[in-house]
Amino acid sequence: MNRFSIRVAIADDHPALQVGLQEVLRNTGEIEVVGICRNSTDLVDLLRHVACDVVISEYSIPSGKYRDGLELFGFLRRNFSEIGIVVLTTITNPAMMRTLASQDHLSVVSKADTINHIITAIYATFAGTKYNSPTIRSIASCMHASSIDVVAELSPREIEVMRLFASGNTITDIAAYLKRSKQTISSHKRSAMRKVGASNDIELLSFILNGQVGISPLDAQPEGVDSVGAILQDCDAT
Structure with missing residues (x-):
């Protein structure tokens, strides 16, 4: 590991994604994975004991003490303000995408995009800015003006x-x-x-x-493509 490294924690309950993402990030030479968590309870416990620069979290993870989605990200922002957040998601609803993409403290990456966009988001977030992957930007821009007005008020x-x-x-x-x-x-x-x-x-x-109004029920979150680029295909093939 180089002297300089970005310390990253991963929160996702998909074993193949955990392994594949960890390997890809390690190969950058500048990103160190300091922990992998399956729920918000484990994630917060990790952050309280291990130094971390950026959290990569699936939008919907198994329920823990600190929930998931906007509830979890708000908690992290309030209690670990120095740590950046990169959200991974399969959500395709335009209004929900715009809600996520409009959050100043979140970078958002669709799992339909290639793995390189996660790396870009990590660097951007570490630098104090934000990054939304192409699919996120495309979906968010598809909203009708009337829906945008409604969601903006919520x-x-x-x-x-x-x-x-x-x-x-x-x-x-x-x-x-x-x-x-x-x-x-x-x-x-x-x-x-x-x-x-x-x-x-x-x-x-x-x-x-x-x-x-672009809000997907918890039990109706689109599963979408269960991969980031070809990462899971590569893992499943081994």
Whole structure:
């Protein structure tokens, strides 16, 4: 390992991706993988004990104490502000892509793009800037203006509440999951309904499930291509 190295932690539960990505990053000569985690609990524990410069995390990972998605990334930003975040995702919904791509502290890479874009994102994030891969930029730019206006008005918390609601969770379930009061969750839901113009739960679900506000339910996240470039094909072939 060179004297200079970027210390990277990986959070992803796909074994082939873990192994393949670790090998590719090691071959750069300037990136050191300091840990591989399967959930947010393990990731946060690692960051509290091991020096790290950049976290590479799948958007949806098995539930841990610190959740996943925007909930996890917000926690990392608040508690480990010196560590950059690169998000890997298979999400193809334009509005959700724009929500991710618009976050100032996140670099976002689609798993449909080649492995080189992850490396570029690591360097950019380490340098204090951000990088979104070509697929992310392309998908995010496909939104209609009206949808962009709606999503821009929604807060990250409102988006998360809507996503959980569309997955069949009750207000009580969501409150327990996000560790907030039922009154707070109800307030987020009412605010989101007002912003998207939904007058009842059926209309709200229709907006979400039809992709009109670009929020994919937890159990409906598109699986997409289970690889970054040809990395998994190469791993599976060995």
